[in-house]
Amino acid sequence: MKQITPADVEQKLSAKEELQLIDVRETDEVAQGKIPGAQNIPLGLLEFRMHELDKKKEYTLVCRSGGRSGMAAELLDRNGYHVINMTGGMLKWNGPTE
Template sequence: MDIEIITTEELQNKLEKGENLELVDVREFEEVEQGMIPGAKHIRMGEIPENLDYFDKDKEYIFICRSGRRSENVCYYLKDQGYKVRNMIGGMLEWTGETK
């Protein structure tokens, strides 16, 4: 089962065009303090299962972490539950856009 991906560059282009995207950052608190992509919601990887009611099966969510590994795991988990997901490959290590 393959997970759909998006590159940091593709995501940045979409945000610059003003596309309304559902971004979820699954890193730990101390990591997001160093900066998150504006508009992203922070739900730590370990808290995803108890936050399933946040997700809507009609929307696609883009998951973000430091390198793309944890977010990929979250994507597999949520795809199994029937959600539309996409993993930002390269993670925040490769993100060159704005952070807040």
């Protein structure tokens, strides 16, 4: 599974690179702050909503600490999606939130 650090994600966003971010935390967790532009699809709903995603795009998956996003990455990878897990999750995120 491909991985990326929160610092590298922040650097790419600062350089105006277009990233497809999916935050797999629960709605109440996301309400406390998420990476700007990230789409919230809670892990428990991902299996039922993955048809909304484009298999031609690469998605960076985010959660609180990296565990749930790792599980989400495995699920999407098994189903033919291009994914990267953000290691350390929001606990290691030092960039802006919305």
